[in-house]
Amino acid sequence: MVTFGGGARDEETFAPEGQENIPHLMKELIPQATFFTQVVNRGILGHYVATASLATGVYERFDNFADVAPENPTVFEYFRKGLSRPANDAWVIAPSNGFNRIGQSGGGKFAAGFGAQVVLPKHLLASALGRASVNSGGLDFLLQDNYEDLLFTPSSVRSDVELSRLTEMLHLSVDDFAHHAKTLSSPDELSVYVMRQLMRQFAPSLLWITLHDMDVAHTGAYSLYLDGIRRTDRLCAEIWQMIESNPDYKGLTTMLVLPDFGRDSDFNASGNGFQHHRTGDPLSRTTWMMAMGPHIRENVTVDRALDSLDLVPTLGSLMSFATPLAKGRPIAEVL
C-alpha cells in the first residue's frame, strides 16, 4: 500500500495539464495497472485521520493533531489475527510524528497485540545523527516533519531505546544509515530507503508506506508542491522496481497506490487553491487509485466511483482475511 500523500489534486497529476508531473505513473505504471479514476474520501481531510480511515475502513473522527490511535481495528490487526501472522509480517512506514499510533487501534474493539510495527524514518535518522560519528551537516533537512503542526510532538513517540532496537532489527548501523541518507534528497526518499531495508530483512506480507513530501504545499510555494509530486511519481516507480527485483516479492505482490485526498479547488472562494485542503469541496475529496500485480488486469481504466473505505475490505478479500468492522465494499475489478 502506497499513499501518494499528502494531498495531490487532479490538476497537477492526471488531468491533461498535470500529466507532465507524473511521467513514471503515466508511462511505466499505468500500462501495467487497473486505474480507478474516482475515489471519494467522505471523511475528515487531515492527513493522519484520513490515512487512519484508509487503514481501518471506517471514517475515523478524532482530532487530526491528537496523539491517539484509530478507534476502529486496522487492516494490520485483521491481517495478523486472521492469518495468525507474526509481528514482523506487517509494517507501516509513516512520515511524521503524528502517525506513530496508526499501527494498532485503541478503541477496544479488537484484541490487543495484533498491530503493525510502525517506523518513523525521521526518528530513525534523528537517532542516527545523534550518535553517528559522521558529520550531521546537510542531513537535517530530512528531519522535516509535516507542515501543519511543527510545534506539536506527541508524547508517545518512540524512545531512543526503541529506536536502537529497530535499527538493530533492520541490521543498520547508524553510520551506515547516515551514509545512505546522505545520498538521498527528501524525507520521502528516506522512507523508501527504509522500505527497501524492511523488504530485505523481513519481507513482510503487508507493507504500508505513506509518502508526504508534497504537503509542502501548505507553505504556498507552488514550485515546491510540484517538486514533491514529481518526486513521489518517481518513488512510486522505484517501489515497483524494488518489488519486481526482489525474489520474495516478484510476481507475488499486489501494489495499490492512492492519495489520501486532494487539495482545494482554485475556484472555491473559502480556500486558497492548492495550498490547503480545508474546504471539503469535490476536488479535495476526489482522487484516484492504481492497482498492480499478478492478478490485476493491465491497462484498464474504471470510471465508477469508489469510496476510500473500500480499500480495507478489498485488501481482506485479496489476502483472505475478514474485516468485519470495516465499511465499504471489496472492489470487484481487482479481485
Place this chain on the structure above:
Amino acid sequence: MVPSELRAESFARYQPQARSFAVSNLSVLRRMPLILASLMLRQLIQFDWCFPAEREQLSRQFDLLSGLDATSFDALMAPFSAILLSAELRGMEWVDRPQLFSEQLTAYLWSEHQIDRYHKAAQDYQQYLETALKLMTPAGPRWTIVTVGQGSEQTERPLFRKLLPHGALFTQVDPAGGLEILLAEVRSRAQRYPIEYAHWYIEGGAPHAAGVGATNLTTMSYDRLVPVARREFSLLNQFASRRSTNGPVGVEAVSSYVASLSPEDLDLKGTGADAVLRHFEVNVLTQGAGCQIYSTTFVQWAARECLHRAQPLTLFARFSTRQANAPMEQLLVRDPLQQPQDQEGSLVDADMGAYYTWINQSRLTGAEQSRFLVWFEGHRIACAIAPTLSRSTTSTASTNLRQVLDWMG
C-alpha cells in the same frame, strides 16, 4: 449564552466602533442562530480595523436583514439553525472570543461530518446576499497589474498558460522602463479616483522608488514586514515553550494565541492614521501560512486578502524571489532576506500567484469591466485580460507596456 440573550453590555470588551455597531444591530443579532451570530461577530469585533468596503458591506447586510419579515428571516436562517451544536460549543464565550469559537466550531463540524452541510448553508446565505443586495458599481474599472520574475533570467518554462485562455499574450514587449510605466499608471489612477484604501502596491522585496510616497497609494512590502514575521515566530516559540511544560500544545491554542497578536505585540509601529493598515498587515502575517517565510507566498496571500477585503480599484502586485527551501526548523528562525534565493522556483510560484490574483479579482463586483495585466519583469512577455482584447490570442508584434495599457482601455 444564546443570541436571544445578547444585550448591549455583552459587547463591553469590544473596541468603540465595533461596540457601537453591534449595539445598533442588536435586534438582528438576537434573532440569528448561534452559528451565524458568531460568524458575524468574528467580523464585527474587528470593525474598528475594517476597510471602508468591509464596513459598507456589513452595514448593508444588517440593513437588509432588519428589513425582512419574520417568515423570510427565519427561512433564511433555517439551514444554520438545523445544524446541531454540542453543549460544549454552546457554552463557549463566543461573544468575546468569536475567533476561538469559530476554530472549535470548524473542528466540531468536521468530526461530526457536518462540514458539507455548513458550507452549503454558508454558500446559500452568501448567494442570497449577493442577489438581494444591489451590486455596488465601482467608481471605475478595477485594474490589477502583476509583475513576476523580478531578477530572474530568461526561462524555458511557458508562462501564463492558465491566464492565456482569458486574455491576449504579447511576446515582443519592450522591457525598457517597464516598471516606471506601470507605476506611473498606478499613480495616475490613484489621483483620478482619490478614495481611501482603493489603490494598493504590494511588493515582494523593497518598494520601487517610482511607487514610494505616491498620494492615495497604500503600500506594503515583504522586506519591511520580515522583522514582524520573525517577531511572530519568536513569540510563538515562547508561547509553545511555556505551555509545553504542561504537555503538548494544541493547534487550537496556538491558533488563538496567534490570532490575538496585535501590531504592538509584534513591534509594528505607526500612527493612528495607519492603524487599519497595520492591523491588516498583522492579519496577513498571522493568518497566511507560509507568507512569513516565502516572499512569493506573501505577495499572493496579501493580494488575495487585499482584493477580498479592501476591494481596491487598483492593485499593483510585484513578486520577488523567495529564499531557497530548507528544513522548516531553519525556515522558522533564519532571516529570509539573507539566504540564497530560488529564482526558478520563485517564477513558478509567481506564475501561479498571478493566476490566483486574477481569480480573486474576478470575484469582485464589476468583474466584467476589470482589467488584468501580468508582465515577466525585465523581459518581453506579458498577458493582458480586458474586455477590449480578444481571448486566447498571441501578438508577436513589437510593442511596449504603455501601448498594451492603452489597448486595455
